[in-house]
Amino acid sequence: MGFLAPWFLGGLFVIGLPVFLHLLQQHRSVPLPFSSLMFFEKRTQSSVKHRRLKYLLLFAMRVALIALLALAFANPFVNRAAAGGTDGRKFILIAVDNSFSMRADDHLNQAKQQAASVLSSFGGADVGQVITFDAQISQLTQPVNSAAELRTAVQSIKQGDGRSAYTTIAQYVKSLAQSTPRGVEVHIFSDMQNSSLPPAFAELSVPGNARYILHSVSSGNAEPNWFVESVNAPRSVYQAKKTRILAVVAGTNTEETVADVSMVLNGKTLETKKVKLAPNGRATVEFFLPDAAYGLNRGEIRIASHDKLPGDDHMYFSLDRKEPGRILFVHEGRQRWGAFYYRAALNSGADAGLNTDDVTVDQTSGLSPEKYSFVVLSDVGTIPATFEQALQRYVQGGGSVLIALGPVAAIHPRVPVFDAAITETRYSDRSGDRFQTAASVDAGHPALSRTNGFEGVKFYQTVKVDPGQARVLARLTDRTPLILEKKIGEGRALVFTSTFDNISNDLPLHASFVPFVEQSASYLSGIDQTAADFAVDSYVDLHSAKDQGAAVEVVDPDGKRPLSLREAASAQTLKLSREGFWELRRANGRHELLAVHADRRESDLTPVPKGTLELWENLGQGQQKTNGPNGAVEQKQPVSLWWYFVLALLIVSLAESLFGSRYLVVEKQAMVRKEAA
Amino acid sequence: MLQRFLDPSVLGSISGLELVARTVVDGFIAGMHRSPDFGFSQEFAEYRAYSEGDDLRHVDWNVYARTERAYLKRYRGETNTQITILLDVSASMKYGSQSVNKMDYARFLAAAICYMSNQQRDAAGIIVFDDEVKNYVQPSTRQGQLARLLHAIEKAEPGRRTNFEKPLLHCLQFLHRRGIIVLISDFYEDPEKVIKAVEPLRFHGNEVILFHILDPQELRPKLNDPVLVLDMETDDAMEVTPDYVRHEYGSKIDAHVSAMSDRAQRAGLDYYLLNTGRPLDDALREYLTIRQGRR
Numbered sequence: 001m002g003f004l005a006p007w008f009l010g011g012l013f014v015i016g017l018p019v020f021l022h023l024l025q026q027h028r029s030v031p032l033p034f035s036s037l038m039f040f041e042k043r044t045q046s047s048v049k050h051r052r053l054k055y056l057l058l059f060a061m062r063v064a065l066i067a068l069l070a071l072a073f074a075n076p077f078v079n080r081a082a083a084g085g086t087d088g089r090k091f092i093l094i095a096v097d098n099s100f101s102m103r104a105d106d107h108l109n110q111a112k113q114q115a116a117s118v119l120s121s122f123g124g125a126d127v128g129q130v131i132t133f134d135a136q137i138s139q140l141t142q143p144v145n146s147a148a149e150l151r152t153a154v155q156s157i158k159q160g161d162g163r164s165a166y167t168t169i170a171q172y173v174k175s176l177a178q179s180t181p182r183g184v185e186v187h188i189f190s191d192m193q194n195s196s197l198p199p200a201f202a203e204l205s206v207p208g209n210a211r212y213i214l215h216s217v218s219s220g221n222a223e224p225n226w227f228v229e230s231v232n233a234p235r236s237v238y239q240a241k242k243t244r245i246l247a248v249v250a251g252t253n254t255e256e257t258v259a260d261v262s263m264v265l266n267g268k269t270l271e272t273k274k275v276k277l278a279p280n281g282r283a284t285v286e287f288f289l290p291d292a293a294y295g296l297n298r299g300e301i302r303i304a305s306h307d308k309l310p311g312d313d314h315m316y317f318s319l320d321r322k323e324p325g326r327i328l329f330v331h332e333g334r335q336r337w338g339a340f341y342y343r344a345a346l347n348s349g350a351d352a353g354l355n356t357d358d359v360t361v362d363q364t365s366g367l368s369p370e371k372y373s374f375v376v377l378s379d380v381g382t383i384p385a386t387f388e389q390a391l392q393r394y395v396q397g398g399g400s401v402l403i404a405l406g407p408v409a410a411i412h413p414r415v416p417v418f419d420a421a422i423t424e425t426r427y428s429d430r431s432g433d434r435f436q437t438a439a440s441v442d443a444g445h446p447a448l449s450r451t452n453g454f455e456g457v458k459f460y461q462t463v464k465v466d467p468g469q470a471r472v473l474a475r476l477t478d479r480t481p482l483i484l485e486k487k488i489g490e491g492r493a494l495v496f497t498s499t500f501d502n503i504s505n506d507l508p509l510h511a512s513f514v515p516f517v518e519q520s521a522s523y524l525s526g527i528d529q530t531a532a533d534f535a536v537d538s539y540v541d542l543h544s545a546k547d548q549g550a551a552v553e554v555v556d557p558d559g560k561r562p563l564s565l566r567e568a569a570s571a572q573t574l575k576l577s578r579e580g581f582w583e584l585r586r587a588n589g590r591h592e593l594l595a596v597h598a599d600r601r602e603s604d605l606t607p608v609p610k611g612t613l614e615l616w617e618n619l620g621q622g623q624q625k626t627n628g629p630n631g632a633v634e635q636k637q638p639v640s641l642w643w644y645f646v647l648a649l650l651i652v653s654l655a656e657s658l659f660g661s662r663y664l665v666v667e668k669q670a671m672v673r674k675e676a677a
Numbered sequence: 678m679l680q681r682f683l684d685p686s687v688l689g690s691i692s693g694l695e696l697v698a699r700t701v702v703d704g705f706i707a708g709m710h711r712s713p714d715f716g717f718s719q720e721f722a723e724y725r726a727y728s729e730g731d732d733l734r735h736v737d738w739n740v741y742a743r744t745e746r747a748y749l750k751r752y753r754g755e756t757n758t759q760i761t762i763l764l765d766v767s768a769s770m771k772y773g774s775q776s777v778n779k780m781d782y783a784r785f786l787a788a789a790i791c792y793m794s795n796q797q798r799d800a801a802g803i804i805v806f807d808d809e810v811k812n813y814v815q816p817s818t819r820q821g822q823l824a825r826l827l828h829a830i831e832k833a834e835p836g837r838r839t840n841f842e843k844p845l846l847h848c849l850q851f852l853h854r855r856g857i858i859v860l861i862s863d864f865y866e867d868p869e870k871v872i873k874a875v876e877p878l879r880f881h882g883n884e885v886i887l888f889h890i891l892d893p894q895e896l897r898p899k900l901n902d903p904v905l906v907l908d909m910e911t912d913d914a915m916e917v918t919p920d921y922v923r924h925e926y927g928s929k930i931d932a933h934v935s936a937m938s939d940r941a942q943r944a945g946l947d948y949y950l951l952n953t954g955r956p957l958d959d960a961l962r963e964y965l966t967i968r969q970g971r972r
Contacts, residue, residue, distance in 0.1 A: 031907040031914055035769035035779070035895055036865040039929040040906055042915050 004075035004640070011070030018062035022055060055663055061656040068652060072645040077638035091143065091182040092128040093173065094118065094150065096157050097190035099134040099164035100536070100579075100598035102217075104191065104225075104309035104605060108159050110217040111189035115154045118187050118215070122147040127182065130154055134162030135537055137172050143180075161311075161536040161579040163599035164196040170204045177207040184210035191218040192608045195601045201612075205619050208638065212617050218607045222253040226305035227312035227603040228261075229282060233289075233299060235532045238324040238353040242288040247301040247315070249275060250282035252604045260304040263287040265297055265319075275303075292321040296593040298581055312603045316581060316595035318532045324353045325373035325525050330380055332408055333360040337501035338378040341508040345517035354521050369394040373525035379406030379499045383416055391417050396489030400524035405463040406499035415465060418486060418493045424464035426480065435460050436476040441483075445473050447494065447523040448483070450515035457512065461504035463497045470495070494520060533595040539573040540584070540594065550587030557581055557596070724748040758884075759816045759856030760794045760801045762787050763848060764830065767807040767839035768910040769865050774894035775954065782953040783861045783890050784830050789961065790859055791826040803829050804851070806844035807836035813851065838910045839866060841874035848878065855882040863890050865910075868936040872944050879945055886947040889937060893954040896930055898922045 003009065034040075094115050102108040115130075122128055130140040130153035140153040169188060177184045186206070190196075192214070198204065206212070232246040249261055256279050262272040270290070275283045285301070297319040305313050327346075331339050339358045346354060354373060361380050364387040369375050375391060377383070383391075395401055401417055409415070410425040426436075438454035454474070462480050470486040473494075484495040498504045507513050521527075534540065542552045551568040555561060557580025563571060576582055582594040608616070727736060727747035737750040764787050770780040777785075787803065794801035802816030803826055814822075814829045839862065852858070858878050864871055864887070871887075878885050900919040907914050934950055941948035949964045951957075 031905045033772070033909050034906045035772040035863060035892070035909055037906060037908045037911070037913055037915050038865050039926055039933065040915050040917050041921060041925070042917075 001076055001078045001641075002638070004077055004638070006074055008073035008075075009070055011073060012067060014066050014070070015063050018059055018066065021062075022059040055659075058656065058659050058663055061652055061659060064652050065649065065656055068645055068649040072642055072649055076641045076645065078641060079638055089125045089182050090123070090127075091176070091180050091184045092118070092122060092126055093176065093184060093186045094128065094130045094154060095169050095172075095186060095188045095190075096130070096132050096154065097134070097164050097188070098132040098157055098160040098162075099193075099196070100161045100311060100602040101164065101191055101193055101309065101605060103159055103311045104223065107191050107217045108157070111215070112154050112157055114215045114217065115187065115189050116151055119147050119150050119154065122150065127180075130157075131172070132157055132160070133164065133169050133172075134160050135165045135168060136162070137168055161577070161598045163535075163537070163602050164190065164193060165198070166190075166196050167198045167203045170206060173206045173210050177210040180209075182209070185213055186210060187213045187215060189215045189217060191605070192216045192613065193602070193604065194606045194608050195604045197608060197612070201615070204616055212619060214613055214617055216607065216613070218605070220607055220610070222607065223308050223605040224251065224254040225307045225309050225312070225603050225605050226251040226254060226257070226259060226277070226303055227309070227600060228301050228303055228315035229600050229603075231299075231301050231315045231317045231533065233317040233319060233533075235318070236320045236322060236353055236527070237292055238322060242290055243292065243319070245287045245289055245299070245301075245317070247285045247287065248282055249277065249285060249301075249303045250603075251277050252280060253606060254281075255279055256281075261285045262302045262304070263289070264300040264302060265289065265292065267298075289319070292319055294321045296320050296583075296591060298593065299595075309603065309605065311579070312598060312600065315597050316533065316579075318581065318593035318595045320532075320593065322353075324355050325527065326371070327354050327356045327521065327525070328367065328369055328372040328375045329356045329358045329378060330361060330364055330376065330383070331358065331378040332380060333362065335379060335406075335408070335501065337503070338404065338406075338499055341502070341513070342376065342378070342500045342517060345508070345514045346521060348514055353527055354525060369399060370397075372399075373527075374400040374402065374521070377401065377403045377409075377416065379404050379408050380416070381408040381411060388416055392488075395491035395493060398490035400491050400526075401493045402496065402520060402524055403493060404496045404499050405465070406501075406504050407461065410463045415495060417488070418465075418470070418484075418495050420468055420470060420484070420486075420495070421466040422463055423466050426462050426464065426478075427460065436462060436478055436480065438482055439475050439477040439479075441474040445485075447520040448473060448516065450519060451512040452515075454482075454507065454510070454512050454516075457505060457507045457510050459498050459505045459507075461498065465495060465497055492524070494524065532593065533597065534576050535599045536576060536579055536596055537599075538576050538596070540576065542568075542571055542574050542584075543587070552587060553583075553585040555583040723751050725751055758799055759852075759854050760790065760799050761816055761848070761852060761856060761858050762790055762801070762803045763844065763858060763860040763862075764803060764805045764833055765807065765839055765860075765862030766805055766811060766833045766836050767863075767865075768835050768837055769839065769863055770890070771835040772863075772892055772895070772909060773953065774892050777953060779863055779890045779892055779953055780833075780835050782951070782957070783888075784833065785957050786861055786888060786890070786951065786961075787830050787859075788827055789957065791823060791830070795823040795826075800856075801826055802851075804844060804848055805829060805833045806847075808838050808840035808843060810844050810847045811836060815851070816854075816856070839863075841866060841871055845874050845878065852878070852883065857884045857886065859886045859888065861888045861890060863895075864933075864937055868933065868940045871937065872940040872946070875946060876944050884947070885945075886949070887937070887941055889934065889948065889950045891930075891934075891950065891952060893952055896952065897927055 096108075096111050096115055098108060102111065119128070124145065127143045127145050128141075128147070128150045129143045130150050132138045132140060140156065141149060144150065166188075169186070173184060173186050227250060229248040229250045234243060237243050245263065247261065247263075249259065251257070254277065256277065258274055258276050260272050261275045263270050271287055273285055273287075275285055277283050287301075289299075299317040299319055300314050301317070302314040307313075329339050329342060339356070343356045343358070346356060357372070359367065361383050365384040367387060367390070369391055375394070391401065395417060403415060403418055405415065405422070407425070410422055412422065414421055435458040437459065438457060441448055441451065441453040443449055443451075443453065459476055459482070462476060462482070464480050465484060467481050467484055470484040472481045472484055474482040476482050480497065482497055484497070486493050498507070500508065502508045507516075542554075543550070549569055551565065552563075553561070553568065554563050554574055557578055563574070576594065576596045579596055579598050582596055584592040584594065586592065724737065724740065725748065727749055731749055735749045735751075736747050740746070740748045740750075764783060766780065770778070770783060772779055773781070791801045791803070798818055800816040800818045801822065803812070803814045804810055805812035812829050812833065814825050841862075848858070860875060875885055875887065900917065900922045903916060903918045905914050906917045938948045938950075949967075951960050
């Protein structure tokens with residue numbers, strides 16, 4: 001028997017408290033009134049003799065209470081032979097690593113062979129289970145005692161593209177060990193990648209009735225490996241110009257070398273470059289893709305290497321060449337500066353994929369906004385009723401509108417489409433300092449994240465709008481709303497309470513103008529500029545709020561449809577479980593090509609150091625090995641007696657309460673008698 | 678049956694001293710013949726030769742006509758004695774280990790004596806004292822005397838320390854006529870001193886009776902633990918062990934009682950120890966029986 005927290009035994013000193021209460025405290029000299037001291041003589045009795053323990057039972061209970069409390073905290077345990085250790089009945093867990101790195105040098109097949117050989121010693125009373133692991137656990141069998149079934153499961157293990165993490169297997173073993181009374185033997189068959197170890201080694205610990213047996217399939221040496229680390233390519237291309245593509249190639253455990261790096265588009269190698277790589281270094285390669293074909297293009301960056309893991313010598317990217325979207329820019333006939341600055345900002349940035357159609361208010365009567373990505377109303381006065389109605393229907397149906405308010409719009413009491421009251425117009429003299437600046441800007445909003453808070457922009461004229469239910473994204477120093485957003489039906493509207501020219505403000509002259517125009521345009525048009533490359537085991541959203549229930553067509557890298565019809569209509573997300581190109585045809589008709597690649601941490605083939613492997617094998621809390629009577633190794637595990645002590649503590653505390661209250665009554669009665677006397 | 682009610686605790690629960698006294702004395706009378714000392718007052722007692730200074734109203738003129746000698750006719754009533762009760766109300770009298778403390782017991786005793794005297798047309802009076810005279814009711818046979826006495830007894834509350842000399846000296850000033858003096862006290866004083874203080878009363882021809890009231894706990898205290906004993910009169914404290922109480926205290930109090938008794942006997946005083954744990958009428962009866970036998 002031992003204690004897991006022996007320092008709590010110091011609490012036993014508190015036993016002195018009941019001793020004090022019962023032995024010393026009880027000796028209270030309560031004066032006894034008496035007629036006369038005439039016949040008394042002073043006598044002092046020895047301190048030991050007269051200090052008798054009172055209420056022995058209560059005293060004993062109190063001492064027991066404190067002792068049990070201290071012992072419970074000290075967490076006593078006894079060593080008991082492990083469940084699987086004495087009777088030979090074991091739970092054998094075969095855990096095979098099928099992560100991406102196991103593609104190297106036929107490691108997976110070696111692991112399967114080793115697993116099969118371990119199963120040859122599988123006893124009739126044993127129970128076994130076969131699982132594979134990368135970042136997640138896949139159970140290939142339930143716990144069974146059939147060696148043949150386990151062997152079949154081992155043979156059926158397929159290569160995966162995920163990233164291995166040994167923490168997952170430790171967590172699984174923990175839950176397994178708690179649910180089975182047997183001793184658990186965890187056989188791990190893996191290439192023992194150092195990058196798969198958790199940051200804290202303690203995360204690999206398992207209960208006492210489990211122990212690791214590690215089977216490494218790697219040579220134990222740090223194998224050199226070159227790989228394409230990342231590719232930076234735009235998701236969509238709108239113009240017939242060369243597209244810049246950046247790739248990073250790297251090596252681990254490598255010597256200095258010169259490698260051929262190629263760009264391949266739709267199976268055709270377009271360009272090859274020689275790249276010099278430093279030892280264990282990385283290099284950036286720049287390619288310019290000539291005019292790509294319309295539609296979805298499958299691109300790939302390859303590095304020519306002769307290492308043991310060819311799977312990471314390429315990285316996919318997708319490129320969607322399409323026509324740019326159109327923006328309907330509506331302005332008053334005599335105010336063209338706003339359109340000028342807006343168009344200039346839109347064209348000066350990266351390939352935004354949007355062009356503007358400038359129209360005056362008079363020209364809008366017959367226009368349908370449906371064919372535009374979004375509509376800009378730049379300080380317009382009265383717009384034709386038919387166009388306003390069409391615009392409202394457009395926004396209700398999911399379209400977007402950007403409204404800039406200037407002196408013309410301020411004549412009207414309400415903001416068109418946005419339906420908010422204009423309460424006031426403010427003018428400031430340019431010669432003086434009475435201009436406003438932006439005070440609070442929601443930098444987390446996708447339309448404003450790169451505007452740098454409109455720093456230094458002077459707003460001379462602003463139109464004060466009652467925000468009502470609208471969300472205020474930016475305010476001026478006098479708390480006047482500068483940018484407001486409101487969701488209308490399925491669409492949304494942004495209101496800029498100044499203009500895009502440099503009359504009401506000097507925004508077009510500042511660096512924040514172009515990002516504001518670009519980001520607001522992307523936001524309102526719904527163009528997703530994020531790259532379409534994902535790591536294996538990432539998830540993509542299949543349904544948006546608008547197209548719930550509509551089927552999404554998914555095609556995996558093998559050209560098969562991994563989702564059933566029901567799943568295609570109901571699944572919210574899709575797990576990209578394999579490397580390659582995944583095609584998605586969404587409910588709104590949008591066609592996407594997703595490039596999926598293995599996590600590049602798998603490319604580092606540095607194995608776990610030998611010493612660490614030995615430490616890992618010896619993990620298992622409090623596990624002890626002793627020699628049995630017949631010389632055989634007998635495993636012992638500590639069994640905590642904490643619960644028993646707590647139970648006894650409860651019983652004793654209950655009894656103490658009962659007896660204590662009884663004695664209290666006796667004391668009270670005695671006191672009452674004394675007082676009466 | 679009546680005896681059951683005469684238990685001190687029962688007496689203590691009876692409100693009104695007159696009722697208590699009547700209960701005690703009626704029970705006592707019912708069980709006893711008339712006492713020669715407390716006879717009926719209208720009964721003829723004796724003739725005595727006239728001497729100078731005697732009241733001529735008491736001369737039996739019939740005898741004078743027949744014998745030409747003047748004789749005074751005396752009735753028992755005229756031989757009635759004057760009873761003065763000296764009630765000690767010192768702080769120590771407050772002690773009691775039972776429902777009735779020594780003070781209450783002394784009150785009952787005093788009330789019983791007063792009631793009995795009243796029944797016998799004896800002139801009873803009372804002096805209440807601790808270290809000085811607290812109250813004095815002159816002995817008398819007037820109407821309402823019993824009520825006055827009982828009121829004085831009722832009002833008597835434990836006071837300070839006992840000092841026999843001063844009140845008894847005072848008592849001597851009041852007592853012009855010989856009679857019976859009943860001293861009720863717990864006598865926590867040196868017997869020598871007590872007797873010395875009381876003796877002068879006897880010299881005047883009074884008959885002195887000492888009723889020594891003690892609680893059972895005072896006679897045989899029971900202690901389980903060492904205890905700090907607090908003197909009720911002086912407030913002095915002393916740690917006392919059960920061992921001492923068990924082995925030495927008893928002999929000391931016995932010696933004290935014995936000394937009191939001896940010294941009283943030698944001084945011609947009547948001494949009687951009253952244990953408050955004992956029924957009052959029972960104790961009185963016993964005392965009177967002894968007293969009768971002594972005469």
